[in-house]
Amino acid sequence: MDPSRVAHWQEAWAGAGLARGRRVPGHRKFYALVAYPGSSGFLHVGHLRGYAYADPLHRYHRMLGEEVLLPFGVHASGLPAVTWSRRFVDGDPALLEGLAERGVDAAARARLGDPEEAARFLGREYLRVFRRFGALVDESTFLTTVDEDYRAFIRWQFHALQAAGALVKASYFSSVCPVCGPVAVDASETDLQSGGDAEIVRFTTVPFRLDDGRTLLAATLRPETVFGVTNLWVAPGATLVVWHHDSGTYLVARSGAERLVEQHGGRIGHEVLASDLRNHAVTTPFLGRKVPILENTLVEPSLGTGVVMSVPAHAPADAAALAGLTAEDRDRLGTPPLLIEIDSQAALTSSEEELRAGEGLPAERALRAVAGGGPLDATTIETATERLYRLEFVRGRMTVPPFAGTPVKQAREQVAAQLLAAGASFELQEFTKPVICRNGHTVVIRRIPEQWFLHYSDPAWKAETQELVSRITTWPADYGRELPSILDWFGDRPCTRRGVWLGTRFPIDPEWIIEPIADSTFYMAYFVVRRFVHDGRLRAEDLTDEFFEYVFRGRGEGERRVDRTLQDEVRAEFLYWYPLDFNIGGKEHKRVHFPVFLYTHTRLLPAELQPRGIYVHGWITGPAGQKISKKEGAGKGGKIPATDRAMEQWGPDPLRLYYVVAASPSQDFEFDASAVDAAQIRLSDIERLVREAGGSGNGPPELDAWLDSVTHGWIHRAREAFDGTDLRHAAEIIYVEVPSLLRRYYNRGGTPGAASGRLARAWTLFLSPITPHLAEELGEGHFPGLVAQSLLPTVDEFHRSRTAEARESFLDQVEADLRAVLRASEGRGEPTSGELIFYVAEPWKATLESWLREGVDRNELPTVRDIMTRSKDHPELSAHRAEIPKYVERVGGLLRSEPVPEGPAVDEVATLRAAEGYLIRRFGFRSVAVYRESEAQPHDPKGRRERARPGRPAFFLVGRSTPATLAAAG
RNA sequence: GCCGGGGUAGCCGAGUGGCCAAAGGCGGCAGACUCAAGAUCUGCUCUCGCAGGAGUACCCAGGUUCAAAUCCUGGCCCCGGCACCA
Incomplete structure (x- = not known):
């Protein structure tokens, strides 16, 4: 089709008000949305995927005669818009180029230094792109989460949650930049310069008492091995510091002490040379044995506390270090005690058996197995450690009282708990690698004493949410099976932050700003209200708690200042569109957004208004499955085109068909321009077939009967596929099967005429959900109005003839045999x-x-x-x-x-x-x-x-x- | 480790007990069209076959079944999530 016609039809839809959701009492409705995007940069073609499913679904339901609503908003909360705005101010070239391509003028640019304005700008930009993609978004819903009316809504939501007992206060460990405030440490590195892939490790610190009352704190991941300690290690020539905490005096390396202060308070005192401890002995916890303090080059003072327990029987590194000791020192250690044995009943894999071969301590055997006669270098020791730790953790049982017979897994927790209970032991968290914030500061883990949490671990709330999960429909169905275990693990989540974030001030304590995930769990309900604000019928100041209590929950009298009938209308509108039919989002939402979305709904609404479905789609990846982000994806010459470039090259319909057909919705797939080309060719082929199909004459009666009959069949199956939200299957029928049916009709001697014309008419309508522009083009002049607002044909319009079908199947078989x-x-x-x-x-x-x-x-x-x-x-x-x-x-x-x-x-x-x-x-x-x-x-x-x-x-x-x-x- | 998902023809990717030698796409081959290239259309694309058939095949090894890509057991390997990250 002529590319210039795309805009024509988009205007025609707008002119007909097709996108505007209308409440028509007595009509069925379909309300689904795509989880709103964060305002972090320009979109690339990957971001269109959600709308490639959402818009066809809405269009399908519209063509069933239902009222549909597809809203849109932008999640401006958090740091992304702040970062993007700063990049603009700093003159980031890629960003400026993006603005130039879009013809953004000086007046508009002048506002982009304000993060909130930047978020609004990006929101309008996204809206433009989705509109260009052909999505019929109801623009009267358009909002950003930093609009005043949205903030009023969020304030109500948190008051309502608090009243429902969903908020609790507790202390909490958080990743924090000491200068900029809290940051999210994750692979997207939205908040970071580097270190997004760092993990948090939790050490247990084990106290070893010196005779003078001071205590060395050794950091370990295996507290259960405390029973096998033969000595402590410190780095050669190390300097420790005194950490004063409550009445205790602890010796640790400086960086460990700094972390302990962040996480447990106290203060750092004077330095102590490790060499001064050379002739001291410390007393082990539990057993009360005296063990020496020795030096070892393997100790890295910046990790943990810089003090390490030596357990030669079970730690390959310690076993290896024994070789470097003087005979005198070795004597002081005595025989390393064995604490763990591998369950002899367990079926071991060959690689596990290999670790146990030979004689000597487990750690020595592991070293031999890994080194295979070679030198004991750092890699060898590391591998041996990893494998032995895993083996003992999974298969091992303790052999020493009081834990004899206890699996290592449990013993570890019990030992750690007992140490903590006895005091003088602390949990110490740290990153596995340096984490640097956007502004170049080192990020630390800090304990925040008074943090507000959403109380997702509340058993009653969780049970209610689990019950909801058992009722909703998910696509793919696998996700529905996965959800219960996700919820099982779901704990309390902090819902406020401090720092330079965008968001809504926490109404209970305005010192805090509501955290981005927590302010995007119930917005589906707010879209309905937003339309009234957009139309000027409600103002932000009308949106009080009383108003929302009435509109969403039918409680109380509502807000006095707002006209009663208007309030009733908003309430009616809400009850019309709710419950939400589908929340559509990428798989990144599976573990956080979708669960909290369900949680919030169960707490705020009665059973009959709970969401009905969740639709999860995969990502579009770059080459080799790389995730592409907004900041890198749209770059010049990349394999992932920017949205506008893609739309110019192919037009929306080939892209839409490509997205739907390329892979199962839940799969990731690599963007493949040649496949979009193929979709485009397929569409022009279809266009020709439809255009040529019209006519008035009749073909051979038995062939016409067959064509009608198979059309009956494919219409039935296409509807079934759409009803089951299986767009891919629907597309296979409409874009692959139907053309081949029509070709067969011609091959068999059918000619363009009444029968093929009937098919073409039905086909044109079914082309509309996925490739709406093409459908309009083909339907022009053949339908009273726009194709997009026509009703889809039903199977009743096409007579089913089993005889005709049987005849053709018979002939098919004959042909196959001949071939x-x-x-x-x-x-x-x-x-x-x-x-x-x-x-x-x-x-x-x-x-x-x-x-x-x-x-x-x-x-x-x-x-x-x-x-x-x-x-x-x-x-x-x-x-x-x-x-x-x-x-x-x-x-x-x-x-x-x-x-x-x-x-x-x-x-x-x-x-x-x-x-x-x-x-x-x-x-x-x-x-x-x-x-x-x-x-x-x-x-x-x-x-x-x-x-x-x-x-x-x-x-x-x-x-x-x-x-x-x-x-x-x- | 825990939870979840996987390993299908040259590649991507459908497919959950018989209609599966396995959709669709890409790539490849042949033919048509064309001055030619490109585009498009048609057919073919595991092996063998002097007649509509046979053999082998869906990571590997076993098993259940009249029948297995599909179910079960074991093994090897891969991916995602694991908590505050939109």
């Missing part, structure tokens, strides 16, 4: 033309096959003897007694793997005769003759007629090489 024979001979370079003679099976064979089929269904093939006996009562069979045994032998085994025949019997002779011309055209035969088996003898030099089966006529290709003639020629 198989021709293919074999083509390979020998034989000519394909000649005379074709059919021999149609006699009815007695059908009777015989039905008997055999009965046997197959009972899973016991009748014997020839049974058949012969039974045939005595059937004259038409007994006349062929001589042929029966051979036939049974040949066909009996085949039946099992053949489909059960269905549909009415076909008049094979008449059908083949009617298809003579077709077969001549298609295969290039000189002539085609059809005989009943019984009359065929004079025309059957090779005795082929015996092969005839019901539905599978025998045939003979006259004038072809045969073994006999070949032999004669040779």
Whole structure:
């Protein structure tokens, strides 16, 4: 189609007010949305995927005569808009180029230094892109989460949650930049310069008392090995510091002390040289043994506390370090105690067995297994450690009292708990690598003493949400099975932050700003209200708690200042659109957004207003499956085109079809321009087929009947697919199957006429949900209004003829058989033309096959003897007694793997005769003759007629090489 | 480790007990059209086959079944999430 027509149709839809959701009492409605995007940069084609599902679904429902609403907003909360705005101010070249491409003028640019304005700008930009993609978004819903009315809504939401007991206060560990405030440490590095992939490790610190009352704190991930400590390690020449906490005096390395202060308070005192401790001994917890403090180059003072427990029996690094000790020191250690043994019953993998081979301490054996006779370098030690830790953690049991027999997994927790309970032990969290914030500061983990949480661990709330999960529909269904375990793990989440974020001030304590995830859990309800604000019928100051309590929950009298009937109207509107039919979002939402969305709804609304469905889609990735982000994706020359470039190159319809068909919705897929090309070609092919299909004449009646009948079939299946939100399957029917049906109609001798015109009309309508522009173009002049606002055809408009379908299936089978024979001979370079003679099976064979089929269904093939006996009562069979045994032998085994025949019997002779011309055209035969088996003898030099089966006529290709003639020629 | 999902033809990717030698796309081959290229259309694209068939095949090894890509057991390998991240 002419690309310039795209804008024309988009204007036509706008002009008809199609996108505007209307409440029509008595009409069914469909309300679904795409989880709103964050305002972090320009979109690339990957971001269109959600709308590639949402818009077709809405269009489908609209064409069922339902009222539909597809809202749009932008999630401006948090840091992304702040960062983007700062990048603008800093003159980021890619960003400026993006602005230039979009023709953003100086006046508009002047506002972008304000993060809130930047968020609004990006929101309008996204809206423009989605509109250009053909999505019918109701723009009266458009909002950002930093609009005043939205903030009023969020304030109500938090008051309501508090009243419902959903907010609690507790202390909390958070990643914080000491200068800029809290940051999110995650791979997207939205808030960070580097270190987004850092993980948090939780050390247990184990206290070892010196005789003078001071305590060394060793940091460990394996507190259960405290029973096997032979000594402590510190770095050679290390300097420790004193950490004063409550009444305790602890010795640790400086960076560890700094972390302890962040996480547990206290203060750092004077320095202590580790060499001064050289001749001291410390007392181990639990056992009270005296062990020495030794130096070891493997100790990294910046990790943990810089003090390490040595457990030579189970830690390869410690075992390896023994070799470096003087004989005198080694004597002081004594024999390393064994604490853990591997369950002898456990079935070990070969790699696990390998670790245990040989003699000596477990750590020594592991070292030998990994080193294989080679040197004990750092990598070897690390690998041995990793493998032994895993083995003992999974399969090991403690051998020392009081934990003898306890699995290591449990012992670890119990030891840590007992140490903590005894005091003088602390949990110490740290990153596995340095994390640097956007402004270049090192991010730390800090304890925040008074933090507000959403109390998602509340058993009653969780149970209610689980109950909701059991009722909702998810796509893919796997996600529904996964959700209960996600909720199981779901704990309290902090819902406020401090820092330079965008968001809404926490109404209970305005010092805080509500955290971005927490302010985007219930906005689906607010979109309905937003339309009234947009239309000027409500003002932000009207939106009080009383107002929302009434509108969303029917409680109280509402807000006095707002007109009563207006308030009732808003309430009615809310009750009309709710419950939400689908929340559509990328798979990144599976573990946070979707769960909290469900949580919030269960707490705020009654059962009948709970969401009905969640639709999860995968990502569009760059080459090699790389996730693409907004900041890198749209760059020049990349494989992932910017949205505008893609729309110019292909237009929206090929992209929309590509998205729907390219992969299952839940799959990620790599953007592939050549596949969009293919979609475009397919669409122009379809356009031609539809345009050529019109006409008034009739084709051969049996073919027209077939075309109507298969149209009945595909309409039924396409509707079913849409109803089940299986857009991909629907698209396969509409864009792959229908054209091939129409082509077959023509191939078989149908001509453009009334029948193909009926199909084309129905087809045009079904093209509309996924490729709406093309559908309008094809429907222009053929429908009273726009195609997009027409009703889809029903199956009743097309008569189903099983006879016609059976006839064509029969012919299909005949063709397949012919092709198989021709293919074999083509390979020998034989000519394909000649005379074709059919021999149609006699009815007695059908009777015989039905008997055999009965046997197959009972899973016991009748014997020839049974058949012969039974045939005595059937004259038409007994006349062929001589042929029966051979036939049974040949066909009996085949039946099992053949489909059960269905549909009415076909008049094979008449059908083949009617298809003579077709077969001549298609295969290039000189002539085609059809005989009943019984009359065929004079025309059957090779005795082929015996092969005839019901539905599978025998045939003979006259004038072809045969073994006999070949032999004669040779 | 825990939870979840996987390993399908040259590639991507459908497919959950028989209609599966396996949709669709890409790539490849042949033919048509064309001065030619491109585009488009048609057919083919595991192996063998002097007749509509046979053999082998959906990570590997076993098993259940009349029948397995599909169910079960074991193994090897891969991916995602694991908590505050929109």
